[in-house]
Amino acid sequence: MATNTGEVMLEMRNITKRFPGVLANDSVNFDVRAGEVHTLLGENGAGKSTLMKVLFGLYQPEEGEILLNGTPTKITSPTHAINQRIGMIHQHFMLVPTLTVAENVALGLKSGRRPLTDLKAVARGIADISDEYGLAVDPNVDIWRLSVGERQRVEIIKALYRKAELLVLDEPTAVLTPQEVDELFAILRDMRNSGKGLVFISHKLHEVMALSDRITVLRNGKVTGATTPAESDRSKLASMMVGREVKLAPDKPLVEIGKPRLTISNLSVDGDRGAVAVDGVDLEIRAGEILGIAGVSGNGQRELAEAIAGLRSVKSGSTISIDGKDVAGMDTRDRRNAGLSYVPEERMRDGAIGDFTVAENLILVDHGSDEFSARGMFKFAEIETHCSQLVSDYAVKTPSLETPTSSLSGGNIQKIILARELANEPSVMIASQPTRGVDIGAAEYIHSRLVDARDRGMATMVISEDLDEVLGLADRIAVLCDGKVMDIVPVEGATKEQLGLLMAGVKS
Amino acid sequence: MQRLFGAAVPLLAALVAFACGAIMLVAVGADPVEGLRALVDQAVGSGPRIATTLVRATPLLLVGAGITIAFRASVVNIGGEGQIVAGALLSTIVAIQLPNLPGILLVPLVLIAGALGGAVWGAIPGALKAYASVNEILSTIMLNLVAVQFMNFLLRGWLIDPLEVERGTRIPQTARLSENATLPALIPGSRLHLGVLVAVLAAIGAYVLLWRTPLGFRLRAVGHSPEAAKAAGIPVKKSIVTALALSGSLSGLAGAILVFGSESVRMVTDGSAAGFTGSAGFNGIVAALFGGLHPLWTIPSSFLFGGLLTGATGLQRALQVPAALAVALNGIVVIFVVSSAKVRTRLDQLANARSEMKEVLKDA
Numbered sequence: 001m002a003t004n005t006g007e008v009m010l011e012m013r014n015i016t017k018r019f020p021g022v023l024a025n026d027s028v029n030f031d032v033r034a035g036e037v038h039t040l041l042g043e044n045g046a047g048k049s050t051l052m053k054v055l056f057g058l059y060q061p062e063e064g065e066i067l068l069n070g071t072p073t074k075i076t077s078p079t080h081a082i083n084q085r086i087g088m089i090h091q092h093f094m095l096v097p098t099l100t101v102a103e104n105v106a107l108g109l110k111s112g113r114r115p116l117t118d119l120k121a122v123a124r125g126i127a128d129i130s131d132e133y134g135l136a137v138d139p140n141v142d143i144w145r146l147s148v149g150e151r152q153r154v155e156i157i158k159a160l161y162r163k164a165e166l167l168v169l170d171e172p173t174a175v176l177t178p179q180e181v182d183e184l185f186a187i188l189r190d191m192r193n194s195g196k197g198l199v200f201i202s203h204k205l206h207e208v209m210a211l212s213d214r215i216t217v218l219r220n221g222k223v224t225g226a227t228t229p230a231e232s233d234r235s236k237l238a239s240m241m242v243g244r245e246v247k248l249a250p251d252k253p254l255v256e257i258g259k260p261r262l263t264i265s266n267l268s269v270d271g272d273r274g275a276v277a278v279d280g281v282d283l284e285i286r287a288g289e290i291l292g293i294a295g296v297s298g299n300g301q302r303e304l305a306e307a308i309a310g311l312r313s314v315k316s317g318s319t320i321s322i323d324g325k326d327v328a329g330m331d332t333r334d335r336r337n338a339g340l341s342y343v344p345e346e347r348m349r350d351g352a353i354g355d356f357t358v359a360e361n362l363i364l365v366d367h368g369s370d371e372f373s374a375r376g377m378f379k380f381a382e383i384e385t386h387c388s389q390l391v392s393d394y395a396v397k398t399p400s401l402e403t404p405t406s407s408l409s410g411g412n413i414q415k416i417i418l419a420r421e422l423a424n425e426p427s428v429m430i431a432s433q434p435t436r437g438v439d440i441g442a443a444e445y446i447h448s449r450l451v452d453a454r455d456r457g458m459a460t461m462v463i464s465e466d467l468d469e470v471l472g473l474a475d476r477i478a479v480l481c482d483g484k485v486m487d488i489v490p491v492e493g494a495t496k497e498q499l500g501l502l503m504a505g506v507k508s
Numbered sequence: 509m510q511r512l513f514g515a516a517v518p519l520l521a522a523l524v525a526f527a528c529g530a531i532m533l534v535a536v537g538a539d540p541v542e543g544l545r546a547l548v549d550q551a552v553g554s555g556p557r558i559a560t561t562l563v564r565a566t567p568l569l570l571v572g573a574g575i576t577i578a579f580r581a582s583v584v585n586i587g588g589e590g591q592i593v594a595g596a597l598l599s600t601i602v603a604i605q606l607p608n609l610p611g612i613l614l615v616p617l618v619l620i621a622g623a624l625g626g627a628v629w630g631a632i633p634g635a636l637k638a639y640a641s642v643n644e645i646l647s648t649i650m651l652n653l654v655a656v657q658f659m660n661f662l663l664r665g666w667l668i669d670p671l672e673v674e675r676g677t678r679i680p681q682t683a684r685l686s687e688n689a690t691l692p693a694l695i696p697g698s699r700l701h702l703g704v705l706v707a708v709l710a711a712i713g714a715y716v717l718l719w720r721t722p723l724g725f726r727l728r729a730v731g732h733s734p735e736a737a738k739a740a741g742i743p744v745k746k747s748i749v750t751a752l753a754l755s756g757s758l759s760g761l762a763g764a765i766l767v768f769g770s771e772s773v774r775m776v777t778d779g780s781a782a783g784f785t786g787s788a789g790f791n792g793i794v795a796a797l798f799g800g801l802h803p804l805w806t807i808p809s810s811f812l813f814g815g816l817l818t819g820a821t822g823l824q825r826a827l828q829v830p831a832a833l834a835v836a837l838n839g840i841v842v843i844f845v846v847s848s849a850k851v852r853t854r855l856d857q858l859a860n861a862r863s864e865m866k867e868v869l870k871d872a
C-alpha cells in the first residue's frame with residue numbers, strides 16, 4: 001500500500017460522453033491522488049477507454065468538468081494534456097517502427113538545438129529515466145526490433161520524458177506474458193512510490209487486486225462501485241463488474257469417480273527448439289474428474305497438450321491411452337474419433353478460423369459426419385439446426401450464424417469452440433487456458449459447462465496459469481515444473497502458497 | 509451488394525487498361541476507335557465468331573476454375589501448362605489404344621483420361637510440398653518444362669504419325685485420332701462443342717465443391733488456417749495434395765478438350781508448350797485473378813479474355829499493328845487487376861496462410 005498518498009491531482013466530475021446510440025460515460029466521478037494506483041475496472045465496452053480519452057483531450061464530454069490540482073481545466077487536445085503533465089499509454093501503441101527508441105521519444109518535441117534534434121541529449125534523458133525506474137531499453141535500437149513488453153516500456157519512457165506526473169495505462173497487461181506483467185508491476189510500483197499518480201485499466205481481477213490502491217468499477221458507462229483491495233475480494237469485484245452474483249468458482253457436486261479414461265505414462269516430448277519440454281510425465285484422469293495442471297507458463301504445458309492432441313510427436317517409450325485404447329501412434333483425427341476433444345491455448349490460431357463463419361467453426365471438427373453430409377454434399381438444413389441449437393445453448397452473442405467469427409469477442413469465440421468440442425460428449429477433454437482474456441460472465445459460463453461435462457463422466461485436463469481457476473475447477477492438481485510433474489495434490493487443502501512453491505520447483 | 513462491388517473493381521481495372529491500350533494505339537499511329545470496333549467485331553461480331561471466342565475461352569475457364577480451387581487451399585498452381593499437356597497425352601493414348609470404341613463411351617473416356625493425367629501431374633508437386641516441403645510455385649513451373657519435353661519425346665517417337673515417318677517430314681504430331689473421340693458439336697454445324705459446356709459445368713462444380721461439400725470445406729479450412737485445421741483433425745498434407753490434384757485435373761481436362769475439340773483431331777506441337785496449349789495454362793491464371801479467384805466469376809472473366817484473344821487478331825488485321833500490342837494489352841489488364849485492392853487483400857491472405865502452412869508442414 002502506498003504510504004505517501006498525497007493531494008488530489010485529478011478530479012473528474014459528472015463526466016458524460018455519448019456516442020451515437022451508446023452512453024459511453026454516464027455522469028462518472030473519478031479522482032487520482034499523487035502516489036497511488038487508482039484502477040478503473042470493467043468489462044469490455046464499460047467505458048474505461050472513453051473516460052481516459054476525455055481526460056487526454058481526445059474527446060470532449062457533453063457534460064461534466066475536469067479539475068487538475070484543484071483548477072477547473074478544459075483539456076482541448078492531447079498536446080494540451082501533455083503540457084498539463086498527463087501521460088497516456090494507449091491500448092494500441094503509438095510508435096514509429098522504423099525509428100529508434102530515442103527518435104520516437106524525441107518525436108514532436110522541441111529540442112535545444114532547433115531545428116535539429118539533439119538525439120544525444122534525448123538518449124541521456126532516456127538513460128536517466130531508465131535508471132530511475134529500472135526501465136531497461138537501448139535508446140539506439142529500432143522499435144521494430146523490440147518485443148511488445150519493451151515497446152510498452154518505450155511508451156512509458158516517452159511519457160516520463162515529457163515530465164508526466166499523472167500516467168494512464170489502458171489495459172497494459174493485455175499484450176504481455178505473465179513474466180512481463182510482473183516486471184511492469186514492479187516498475188509501476190516504483191513510479192507510484194516516487195509520487196506519481198497512476199490510472200491502471202484492466203478487467204483482470206487478480207491483477208487489479210495485486211496492484212491497486214483504490215478501485216473504481218464501471219459498468220455500461222456508470223460507476224457501480226468504489227472500493228479498495230482490502231475491503232473487497234475477487235467475487236465482490238466481479239459482481240460489481242457484471243451486475244449480478246458471479247460464481248468465480250463453479251458449484252461442483254460430488255460425483256463418483258469412474259474408470260481411468262486418459263492414461264499417460266512416461267510421456268516425453270521435445271519443445272520447438274529441440275530441448276526436452278515434457279520429461280517422463282505420468283498422469284491418469286478418471287471419469288468424472290478434472291485434473292488441473294498448474295505451472296508457470298513455458299514449463300511444458302503447451303507441449304503436453306499438443307502431444308496428447310496428436311499435434312506434436314512424442315519420444316519413444318511414451319504411451320497415451322484413451323479409454324484403454326493406445327492412441328500414441330494415431331493422428332489427431334483418429335484420437336478425436338477415440339473420444340478426445342481439445343480446446344487449444346491459442347484460440348485465434350488453433351481453435352477457430354477467423355475468416356470462417358460461426359456455423360463453419362461450429363462444424364470444424366464434425367463437418368464430415370453423416371449428420372451433416374450425405375453422399376459428399378452438406379446437409380445445410382441439419383447444419384443450421386445443429387448450430388442454432390449450440391448458439392442458443394451456449395449463449396453465444398452473434399448477429400447470425402453467417403457472421404465471420406473474427407468479428408466476435410474473445411469470450412464468444414471461446415464459447416463457440418467449447419460448444420463444438422463438447423457437442424459429441426467426449427470421453428476426454430484437454431482444455432488449455434480455457435478462459436484467458438475472456439469476460440467474467442463468459443468465463444463463469446465456460447466453467448459451469450466444463451463441470452457439467454465432468455459430472456456426466458468426462459475426464460478433463462484443465463491447463464491454466466490462473467491459480468484461482470485451477471483451484472476452483474480441479475479435483476486434483478498436478479504441478480508442472482521444467483517439464484516434470486512436481487507433485488499431484490487433491491484440491492481439498494491445497495493452497496496457493498503450496499502450489500506456488502511447487503511451481504517454483506521446490507519440493508516439500 | 510458487396511459482390512456487385514467486387515465485380516466492379518476488376519471491370520474498372522479493365523476499362524483503365526483499355527484506355528492505356530487506346531493510348532498505345534495512338535502512339536503507333538492507329539485509330540483507337542477503329543481498333544476497338546475491329547476487336548469487338550472479331551470477338552462477337554457473328555455466330556461463328558462468338559463460337560470461336562467461346563472455344564478459345566474454354567481452356568482458360570478450366571485452368572482458371574482449377575486455380576481457384578488451389579488458391580482456396582492457399583496453394584499456388586503455376587503448372588497449368590504442364591497439366592494441360594499431361595492430360596492431353598493421356599487422353600491421346602487412350603484414343604489411340606481404343607479407336608473403335610463408340611463415341612458415347614470414348615468421349616467420356618478421353619475426358620476422364622485427360623482429367624486423370626492432369627490430376628497426376630498436379631498431385632506430384634502437391635506431394636512434394638506436403639511431404640518434402642518443396643515450394644509448389646517452383647515445382648509446378650519445373651514440371652511444365654518436364655511435361656513439354658515428355659510431349660516432344662512422345663510425339664517424335666512412340667506417338668508420331670506413321671505417315672510423317674513414311675514421308676520423312678517428321679512433324680511432331682499424332683495421326684488423326686479416332687473420329688469417335690471427337691467432341692460433339694452443341695449446335696449442329698457450329699464449332700461450339702461439348703467442351704465449352706463441360707468447362708462451364710466444371711466451374712460450377714468447383715463452386716459446389718468448395719462451398720457445398722465437406723471436401724471443399726477442408727480445403728478452405730486448410731487454406732485459411734492450417735494450424736486450426738490441423739488441431740481440428742483435418743489432414744493438412746492430404747488436403748494440399750488433393751487441392752493440387754483437383755486443380756490439375758481441370759487443366760488436364762482442358763488438355764483433352766484441346767485435342768478432341770480441335771478441327772485436326774490430333775495432338776500437335778511445335779516443340780514448345782505454347783505451341784500446343786496456346787499459353788492457356790498461364791492465361792487461365794489471369795482469368796481466375798480477373799474473376800477475383802472465385803470459380804463463378806471466372807466464367808464471365810474467361811469469356812472476356814477469350815474475346816480479347818480472338819479479338820486481337822481482328823485488331824491486328826484491321827489496323828496492321830503488331831500482334832505484340834495485343835499481348836501488351838493483356839499484360840496491362842493483368843497489372844491493373846492484380847493491383848486492385850480486392851485482389852490484393854486476397855493475395856495478402858494467401859501469403860499469411862502460406863507462412864503458417866510452412867510452420868505446420870515443418871513439424872510432424
Ligand SMILES: Nc1ncnc2c1ncn2[C@@H]1O[C@H](COP(=O)(O)OP(=O)(O)O)[C@@H](O)[C@H]1O
Binds near residue numbers: 043045046048
Ligand atoms: N469512437 C467511438 N464511436 C462510437 N462508439 C464508441 C467509440 N468509442 C467507444 N464507443 C462505444 O462506447 C462504449 C465504451 O467503449 P470503451 O470506452 O472503449 O470501453 P472499454 O475501454 O471499457 O472497453 C462501447 O459501447 C463502445 O462501443
Ligand SMILES: [Mg+2]
Binds near residue numbers: 045048049050170171
Ligand atoms: Mg478499452
